[in-house]
Amino acid sequence: MLKKTGLITYLQVTPLTVVLVLFFVIPVALVVVVSFFRYKMLVGLVPDFTFQNYADLLSNPTTWSLYVSTIKFTLIVLLVTFVLGFWISYFLVFHVRNLLTAIGLFLLCTVPFWTSTIIRMISWRPVLGREGLINSGLQGAGIVDQPFDWLLFSDFSVVVAYVHLFTLFMIVPIFNSMARIDKSLLEAAVDAGATRWGVVWNVVLPLSKTGIALGALFVVTLVMGDFFVVTVMSGGLSGSATSGIFNDLQFLNYPRAAASAVILLIVVLVIAASIFRLVDVRKELVR
Amino acid sequence: MSASPSYGSRPWTFYVLATLFTLFVIFLYGPMIAVLILSFQGPSASLVFPLRDPSFMWFDELFNPRRTGDVVGAFNRSLPLAILVMFLTVLISVTAGFAFRRRFKGATAIFYTAIASLIVPGLVLSIGTLVTFRYLGMSANWYTSALGAHLSWALPFGLLIMFAVLGRLNPSYEEAAFDLGATKWQIVKEVVVPIVFPGMIAVALFGFTLSYDEFPRSWLTVGTKNTLPLEIWTMTTNVTSPALYALGAVTTFVSFIVIAVALASIILIQRKRFRGK
Numbered sequence: 001m002l003k004k005t006g007l008i009t010y011l012q013v014t015p016l017t018v019v020l021v022l023f024f025v026i027p028v029a030l031v032v033v034v035s036f037f038r039y040k041m042l043v044g045l046v047p048d049f050t051f052q053n054y055a056d057l058l059s060n061p062t063t064w065s066l067y068v069s070t071i072k073f074t075l076i077v078l079l080v081t082f083v084l085g086f087w088i089s090y091f092l093v094f095h096v097r098n099l100l101t102a103i104g105l106f107l108l109c110t111v112p113f114w115t116s117t118i119i120r121m122i123s124w125r126p127v128l129g130r131e132g133l134i135n136s137g138l139q140g141a142g143i144v145d146q147p148f149d150w151l152l153f154s155d156f157s158v159v160v161a162y163v164h165l166f167t168l169f170m171i172v173p174i175f176n177s178m179a180r181i182d183k184s185l186l187e188a189a190v191d192a193g194a195t196r197w198g199v200v201w202n203v204v205l206p207l208s209k210t211g212i213a214l215g216a217l218f219v220v221t222l223v224m225g226d227f228f229v230v231t232v233m234s235g236g237l238s239g240s241a242t243s244g245i246f247n248d249l250q251f252l253n254y255p256r257a258a259a260s261a262v263i264l265l266i267v268v269l270v271i272a273a274s275i276f277r278l279v280d281v282r283k284e285l286v287r
Numbered sequence: 288m289s290a291s292p293s294y295g296s297r298p299w300t301f302y303v304l305a306t307l308f309t310l311f312v313i314f315l316y317g318p319m320i321a322v323l324i325l326s327f328q329g330p331s332a333s334l335v336f337p338l339r340d341p342s343f344m345w346f347d348e349l350f351n352p353r354r355t356g357d358v359v360g361a362f363n364r365s366l367p368l369a370i371l372v373m374f375l376t377v378l379i380s381v382t383a384g385f386a387f388r389r390r391f392k393g394a395t396a397i398f399y400t401a402i403a404s405l406i407v408p409g410l411v412l413s414i415g416t417l418v419t420f421r422y423l424g425m426s427a428n429w430y431t432s433a434l435g436a437h438l439s440w441a442l443p444f445g446l447l448i449m450f451a452v453l454g455r456l457n458p459s460y461e462e463a464a465f466d467l468g469a470t471k472w473q474i475v476k477e478v479v480v481p482i483v484f485p486g487m488i489a490v491a492l493f494g495f496t497l498s499y500d501e502f503p504r505s506w507l508t509v510g511t512k513n514t515l516p517l518e519i520w521t522m523t524t525n526v527t528s529p530a531l532y533a534l535g536a537v538t539t540f541v542s543f544i545v546i547a548v549a550l551a552s553i554i555l556i557q558r559k560r561f562r563g564k
Contacts, residue, residue, distance in 0.1 A: 012386035015378070015383070016401070020442070024407070026419055027416045028412070030415055030422065087307055088311060091301075091307070105308070109311070112315050116535070117500055117516070118519045123321060123322040124318050126325055127317065131335045132336075133335075164318070167311075218406075228502055249507070254418065258414060261414055264408055272402075272406055
């Protein structure tokens with residue numbers, strides 16, 4: 001019964017394929033096509049095959065500075081979420097002795113993921129603002145006289161919001177990888193004379209690399225493709241690689257927005273491909 | 288008892304990491320709790336602490352759409368959309384998950400397409416879906432284009448969860464049941480479903496919440512009428528009263544109900560399973 005493959009398997013995978021083709025492959029392909037179209041005032045899209053949109057974008061210094069700023073955010077957020085995600089997963093898997101407690105604490109970390117992103121962003125306002133909790137706390141304690149202005153609507157608050165929103169995406173896959181590590185491996189390493197740090201570096205880290213790779217993939221694509229967090233949390237002061245798309249769309253300049261989207265897509269795919277080169281994610285997942 | 292490496296008594300790293308963990312949880316929940324408290328702000332309408340004359344007036348304001356926009360209407364679109372996405376995600380990713388247990392032509396291509404669909408920036412997909420609908424001569428609507436855009440992101444998540452779940456469903460269990468004389472239907476009912484069901488609820492939870500909270504993929508695809516996250520986004524720019532916090536408290540409350548229902552049903556099923564043995 002189990003060996004019979006064929007028609008049924010294809011039928012089972014058909015709905016998924018149809019949705020992916022209709023709502024992913026075709027839309028993305030059309031974005032690529034439209035990116036070569038011309039934009040005419042009042043008319044909108046004019047079918048064409050021109051590299052003008054790309055030339056416009058790539059010769060514009062704003063594009064480059066936005067990418068530099070986005071990549072800066074991506075690297076900082078990647079580093080912070082990785083450190084947090086790795087050590088929190090390590091704590092849950094190897095330090096919490098009761099399995100049920102570990103699962104409970106893990107769920108505690110994941111619950112906010114299932115609540116609204118925008119609300120979680122806004123909720124930093126009464127904390128970080130000029131009259132917010134942190135500033136009034138510091139002033140109340142007499143540590144500072146003047147409230148800190150850089151806490152909200154700054155690069156700092158953007159990073160705080162990203163870390164707040166996206167650390168979950170690191171914890172879940174790393175936790176999943178670590179939970180599969182055979183504990184006797186760690187004991188063997190200790191018996192063979194490894195220090196605690198040596199065990200982390202030589203056993204736990206290499207065996208969690210699938211989780212780390214998946215987490216990094218999520219964080220990179222989420223930060224690179226973000227427009228809304230950076231806009232709200234920087235108070236409109238900072239932009240992201242997607243800001244150009246947003247502006248073009250407001251003037252209905254679809255071709256140039258599409259060209260921006262294609263550039264972003266290429267950057268994200270190159271990063272994703274290099275992560276996949278380092279780790280064969282599929283082999284590890286289906287294992 | 289001990290699931291951890293046997294170092295004897297708790298090492299100092301335990302206390303360091305326990306502190307880190309506690310701080311992280313405070314970091315996660317602190318701001319949400321602050322918003323929850325401030326949503327009861329009195330008529331002073333102050334957006335920051337302290338809380339003066341606690342009242343329900345901002346909740347009241349929320350359901351009186353004179354100034355805050357069409358919150359109720361947005362909710363009435365977001366909820367059915369999320370439920371629709373939930374059912375379709377469970378149905379489609381569970382069946383596809385079973386297909387991937389066997390080798391078939393195109394498996395790798397479909398898998399990587401799904402992963403690509405997961406990582407493509409939501410804004411790019413939003414533009415693409417809008418352009419596609421335009422070429423088809425259809426207008427964007429929450430139950431057509433937004434539904435598709437949400438599925439393109441919820442399905443890969445569902446598929447990944449199904450991989451994790453089905454990885455634990457060893458084919459030899461089914462073979463053993465078959466050898467012991469179980470019918471096909473009995474195998475599904477007694478072996479497959481009990482193992483897969485908790486995972487299906489997890490998929491449902493993901494499907495619901497990914498849609499209910501989704502912003503970038505909804506942005507251009509919902510058409511003229513907003514879903515809840517878009518309505519909140521509009522409010523962040525033009526509502527400067529604690530009504531915004533009240534809305535935050537209400538949506539978070541809805542999310543918590545959904546999470547609680549999902550987790551409670553997983554726990555119930557697991558308990559039933561263990562009692563049955």
